[in-house]
Amino acid sequence: MSRTPPRASIYRSWMRHRTPLPPEFTDTTFRYSDALENGITRGQVRASTITGPHRGIRTTREITSARDADLAYARAAPRDIALASVSACRVWGIPLPLAIESRRHTFVAVRSPRHVPTGVAITGLRLAPHLFSDREFEGVRLLSPCVAWAQLAAQIAPRETLVQADALLTSADNYPGRRHGGSLATLDELRAVADAWAKRAGVAQLRAAVVLARPQVESPGESRLRHALVSARFLEPVLQHRVFDGRRFVARIDLAYPSLKIALEYEGEHHFTVAKAVEDIERRRELERLGWIVIQITRRDIQDPKRLFARLRSAMRSR
Numbered sequence: 001m002s003r004t005p006p007r008a009s010i011y012r013s014w015m016r017h018r019t020p021l022p023p024e025f026t027d028t029t030f031r032y033s034d035a036l037e038n039g040i041t042r043g044q045v046r047a048s049t050i051t052g053p054h055r056g057i058r059t060t061r062e063i064t065s066a067r068d069a070d071l072a073y074a075r076a077a078p079r080d081i082a083l084a085s086v087s088a089c090r091v092w093g094i095p096l097p098l099a100i101e102s103r104r105h106t107f108v109a110v111r112s113p114r115h116v117p118t119g120v121a122i123t124g125l126r127l128a129p130h131l132f133s134d135r136e137f138e139g140v141r142l143l144s145p146c147v148a149w150a151q152l153a154a155q156i157a158p159r160e161t162l163v164q165a166d167a168l169l170t171s172a173d174n175y176p177g178r179r180h181g182g183s184l185a186t187l188d189e190l191r192a193v194a195d196a197w198a199k200r201a202g203v204a205q206l207r208a209a210v211v212l213a214r215p216q217v218e219s220p221g222e223s224r225l226r227h228a229l230v231s232a233r234f235l236e237p238v239l240q241h242r243v244f245d246g247r248r249f250v251a252r253i254d255l256a257y258p259s260l261k262i263a264l265e266y267e268g269e270h271h272f273t274v275a276k277a278v279e280d281i282e283r284r285r286e287l288e289r290l291g292w293i294v295i296q297i298t299r300r301d302i303q304d305p306k307r308l309f310a311r312l313r314s315a316m317r318s319r
Contacts, residue, residue, distance in 0.1 A: 084109035153202030
């Protein structure tokens with residue numbers, strides 16, 4: 001009596017004999033229509049790939065984040081389309097507010113007067129030719145970091161525009177999501193883009209950020225803290241101030257008022273480990289032995305800075 005092979009067995013047998021994709025369509029993202037034009041059958045495409053993040057795109061790579069979705073679209077897009085705005089920031093590793101950063105929606109730009117791409121999860125932006133400045137990074141085209149920064153200014157708070165400006169200038173490699181070695185821009189480049197953005201939404205915010213931007217900043221938290229202090233009319237603190245006991249190096253302080261011996265230390269999430277906590281305690285003791293007042297600051301202090309400001313004013317009066 002003959003038996004019909006189980007469906008799983010038939011599938012495994014078919015998988016062993018299926019025709020593989022050509023090399024140029026392997027381990028990448030491509031448009032469905034391009035595959036068909038190159039003689040690849042619909043069955044081959046469906047068996048070897050998964051549906052991409054946008055209509056008409058197939059990928060052999062798993063999409064696990066908004067950044068993956070941006071890269072997948074860019075790898076299949078025509079060469080005259082560049083990732084822009086939020087999407088360009090994600091790929092460059094420029095800090096974004098969490099609500100924006102995690103949303104799977106791709107932003108792209110074209111030179112005017114070209115028609116902008118459209119789609120359910122696509123926003124197309126048209127830029128004047130003198131503003132359109134693109135580069136290649138991780139195998140895709142995207143707008144330069146300065147232009148992506150300028151595009152976002154009208155959508156985010158002034159403080160976050162400063163966070164991004166500091167991130168563009170810094171060479172610190174400890175920024176979350178940072179994948180580019182060294183600084184992404186110079187202060188002159190930021191200033192030039194802000195000037196070129198004249199009469200466009202967000203230009204005042206860009207210019208204000210250029211005035212406050214500093215290349216010595218090493219985290220978004222430090223930028224937000226400095227913005228809060230300056231907005232409350234405190235003097236701007238010195239960044240990354242080095243303290244010595246004679247010739248012996250003691251500490252490098254995030255933000256400091258050296259003449260008053262007041263240290264402001266932003267405690268990011270990486271500080272909350274046993275080893276780091278012990279190191280911070282020993283460091284604080286050394287600074288206090290040398291006459292410094294150390295004020296430790298967390299994200300909550302920046303969100304509601306009234307108590308922080310009160311502690312700082314009290315410390316300043318004591319001097």
